[in-house]
Amino acid sequence: MILDEILILREISYKENDKILHALSKSSGKIQIISKGSKKTSSHLINASQIFAYSKSTLNVSRDMYILTSAQVLDNFYGLKNNMDAYYSASYILELISYVAQENQYDEKIFDMTVSVLSHLSKSTHGHDKLVAAYEIKLAAMLGYKPDxxxxxxxxxxxxxxxxxxxxxxxxxxASCVNNGNGINVTYNEILTMDKILKSKFEDLGLIEVPKHIMGLIRKFLFYYIGRDNFTTLKLL
Ligand SMILES: [Zn+2]
Known part of the structure; x- marks a missing residue:
């Protein structure tokens, strides 16, 4: 039996009453969980077995699957349902982390940062694109590609x-070395801005002005390192 914090990335209907959940777990990386009976309205697992649910869970391990036996929901980021922009941004975060996270390769910092950005997205009425850009550059840095x-x-x-x-x-x-390599022209202010959002906490981003093309540059930077740019949820943003 394992006690772990999990974040549901995807839910798939299975048999009459069950669900298969793709989840990010704090201690085991990306895992697949079977949540038995969780489609029944009477199930004690119903809330913990939905996309975006973040919970403290008890799991049993059986061959290649985890079985959810009990869960205490810590957050379901309810605010996402009231703001389409926040919801799509959060959906993209889930698709992104689902691609980046590996099985049995845990990273508590990335887990905590993902939960944190979802929380900020669900509570913010605007500035979701800035939160996403900050998540992207921080994620790149945590994966070992920290820009200087x-x-x-x-x-x-x-x-x-x-x-x-x-x-x-x-x-x-x-400026003296621009001819020594390829790149995209950036002003000194833009360099400072990228550094600021890399280092700032999500709650402190409000004061930082981030031009759209800088957000685009950050996304390109992350995508270059993770080797993928065709995320389905991006089409909604
Ligand atoms: Zn130089």
Whole structure:
């Protein structure tokens, strides 16, 4: 028997009353869970077996499947249902983490950050795109692709002005070195902005102005490293 925190990424109807759940667990990475009887309205597992449910759960392990035996819902991010933009953003977060997370490869920091961004998305009336961009750049950093916004990729000197951001090299070429590599022109302010959202907590993003093309650049950066860009939920954003 295992006690673990889980976040439901996907629910699939199974047999008459059961569900198969794809979940991110805090201690075991991505797992598949069978939730028996959870389609019945009388089931004590009904709330914990729905997409977005975040719960403290007891699981039994049986061959290649986990079986949900009891669960205490910690949050279901109810606010997502009242705001389409928040809901689509959160759906994209689930699709993204579902792709990135591996079985038996747990990362508590990524788990906590995912729960945190869903919580902020569900409570915010606006600025969802900024929360998503912050999640994307933080996720890239946690996966080992932390961009350097402080030193020039080529000469190593401190960045003090406009430059060129290279997705492939994960950093910035300073004005004197722009011809040493490929990249996208960025102003000094934009470099500072990307660094700020990388380091800020989700609750502190409100004060930071993030231009649309910078959010686009962050997404491209993450997608380059995870090797995928065709997420279905992105079409809704
Ligand atoms: Zn340089």
């Amino acid at each position: 916004f402080h030193h020039c990729l080529s000469c190593g000197s401190s960045l003090k002005g406009d430059g060129r951001f290279s997705i492939r090299e994960g950093g910035v070429f300073c």
